[in-house]
Structure formats: C-alpha cells, structure tokens
Amino acid sequence: MPGKQWAKNCVSSRLCYSTKVLPVSEFAAEIDRFLDALWMERGLSRNTLAAYRRDLSGFARWLGEQRQSTLLAARREDLLAYLAARIADEAKPRTTARLLSSLRRFYQQAVRDGYLQVDPSDRIEAPRLGRSLPKSLTEIDVERLINVPDTNTALGLRDRAMLELLYASGLRVSELVELRVLQLNLRQGVVRTLGKGSKERLVP
Template sequence: MAEPARAEAQAAIVESFLDGLWMERGLAGNTLTAYRSDLLAFARWLDESGAPALLDVGRAEVMRYLAARVAGGASRRSSARLLSALRRFYRFQLRQGMIEHDPTARVEAPRSGRPLPTSLTEAEVDRLLEAPDTDSFLGLRDRAMLELLYATGLRVSELVGLRLDQVNRRQGVVRVTGKGGRERLVPLGETALAALEQYLADGRAAVTRAAGASSVFVTQRGQGMTRQAFWYRVRDHARTAGIHQPLSPHTLRHSFATHLLNHGADLRAVQLLLGHSDLSTTQIYTHVAQARLQALHAAHHPRG
C-alpha cells in the first residue's frame, strides 16, 4: 500500500506536468483527463508493486508496467496512448531538469497494422482438448488432431496433410515441410503422442483397409481430411467446451506460441518450431509474451 505522503507528492507532480502541458500546447480537456488517468494509474502501480517513485523509475519499470497492462487485456490502442502519455511526461521532466534520463527513450510503441492473432487461455485449451468423445472414431481422431496442433504449432494445412512416413513415433517427432519447402522437425510431447497412438490403434486402423492409405488423419471412409472439414469439427468442440470467442484456423497455433513464450521459451526456438524464416514473423504471435520478454530483458540484462 502506498504511503499517503508519497501518493500526494506523485499526484502533485502529475498535476504540475498537466498545467505545463496546457500552457505549452493548449490541449483539450479530454486529452488532459486521459493523461491524468494514465499517469495516476502508473503512479499507483509503482506504489503497489514497491517500485521507485515516478521521477526515479527506469526503463525496466516502464516495460514491466506495459507488460502488466497487456497481460490484463489492454488493447494496442490503449497501450499506445499510455506510452504516449508517459513519453510526454518524462520528456517534460527532462526539459525541466527533474530527471537526467528519459526511461521511455528506448521503449517501442505497439505496432499498428496487421491485427494481433487471437489465442486461447491455457484453461480454454484444456477444455477444448477434453471436448471430443473418445469413445467414437471421430472423437479419437479429433482429440489426436487437437493435441498435435497444440503440441506442435503446426499450420492446419500441415496437420491435415501429415503422412505416416513423416511421423517418428519411437523418437516422438514429426518431420514437416512448410512454406517455401523448408523442412523442420517438431517434438510431439508425451500427451500428444499418447493421443496419436490411441487414434492410430483404435480408430484409424478400423477405417483404412486400403494398403496404400498414407494420410495420418482420415475420414470415416478412410480418405484424407480437408482443412475445412477439420475446422468445422473444431468449432463444434469449441461450443461443447463453452468457448464463445471467434476462432480462426490458426488459434491453436497462436496459443502454442504464446504459451511457450509465457513459460519462458526462447523466441528463436519458437521461430524454429513454427517454421518461420524471419524472426519478425514470429513476433506477431507473442503479444502478451513479447511484452513480458522485453520487461525481463530490461530488468535483468546488465545493459538493459
């Protein structure tokens, strides 16, 4: 809990900045109100987290706060507005000689343009993976497909096109040829491998009597799956799981990347698993996780 004297002092600093901003630029009252709200919220967070006061913070505190806001569901627009308020505040303090360094100087605003992908929470993923009824062929197949999708981060097209000769069950990996003909090996993990083994033994074997059938995932007639047919099944299971947000064919792929990063995985390792040739492509999947990584770097790197 913040000490009243410190809270009052920080509020006074904010009001002094707003007075100066009004005199310098004649900003509208709504803008000043938004800045006041953002800056006081930041000051409260500093107090509650035991961080330095407003005029003593470094880049690490700014990054941690942005990460906390994003983790709490703040939009890119809201985060960009917040960073704009912080920039103006600290540039003003720098001009006034109140601080020696601007803690926002090397903090990037959220990028606009391509919308950030939607991912599920870990609890939602658990419900989705449990939704298929594994007493049926379709349930066994769908559970295996969902488990593989979440365990590997494969593109849906890579999943439905998976052949038996691409799966090494003994080593627990799949060999995938992605965009541009780039090949990668992706580990399955114990849970996904167990679901795959059960499907192959108790589901697929009963419907694929043709000796030449090579697709891992097949229909009840023993034919290869299509991307569209699989996605209809996913939407049905999402309803069963009580997930009402709109899903895309890449939702589990986004969730795979985000959850790995949230648990401390290296960004370049995730890039390799996803089959991206450019790290910047991987970064669009990280939203919350990326903010967390930047905060960790700023907080712990000796030259952060």
C-alpha cells in the same frame, strides 16, 4: 497475437499489475506540474489532459505498490514491466500505445525542466497497431436516424437540428455540444468552432 508477443518480449507476469489505490497526494503534485506545463505550452483540451492524468496516475499507483518507487524515480525496466502487465491484463494495443505516449511526454517534459537527466521511456517501442476500417452509415440509416426525434416538441426540434448539423457539416460531437449561438453565421452559412488544440476553423 502481436500484443501478447510484445508483452512476452518485455517482461511477463500478470501478477505485477495491481489495481489497489494509493493516496493521491503521493504523486498528484508531479502530475499537476506536468499538466500545467502542457496546458500552458500546447493549450490541450480538458478531455486530453484528463486522459494524461488517468494514464500517469495508474502508472504512479503501480510504481508505489509493486516497485516502491515514484514517477521521477522510475527506470526503463519499470516502464517495460508496467506496459507488459497491462497487455497481459488484456489491454488493447491502441490503449497501450496511448499509455506509452503519455509516459513519453511526461518524461520528456521532466528532462526539459531539469527534474531528470535521463528519459526512462527513450527507445521503448510501442506495440504494432492493426489498421481498422472506418464504419459508416448508409444514406438510409442516416435518414432514419434524423427522423427519430419528435419535431412536434421543442426537445425534438433541438435534437433534429443537432443531427442535421452533424450530418451536413462533419462537426465532431465535442464541437457540437460546445457550440454557442454567436458562433453561427446564418448569412454566410458557416459555423465558427474550436477544434483540437483550440484551433479555430470555419465549417460550411
């Protein structure tokens, strides 16, 4: 299994990964500073920023417990050991790759801001990701799903409209739930929405 072999090539030992919680104040300031800079520069969504926070907080806790170290004092071997421990703990390759991406972004920003001279995540290879085929609904499945809401009720009408809009426009669920009436142009038949990275797009 590629993920397992990758873990063995880095550093093995399930024992080096712990889930005990350290006081958030020990690493929160470093993470907050990074997330503020990321939001200012790239305008990332709240969900994306929250994912960065989870990844960095988990690594920071592990550093404090297992290495008596901090985010800005971490070495390359610390990152390798943590990633290997996550894989040994049954983390999926895609999850591990995302975690490494979060760490890279954090340390690249720390070098740019002058907090570090050397990026400890440099030249660390991510585990290989297998290609998964997309799952799609048949036309009959879609019709059944759309017909589930009870259109005799206001709530059912709302749900039916949401399902119809998702099916017809290809909107993301996150875009749909954030949609406002002012973003609908019924005359032109388009929806104005903000996608990933706060980029505006018109959806027919």
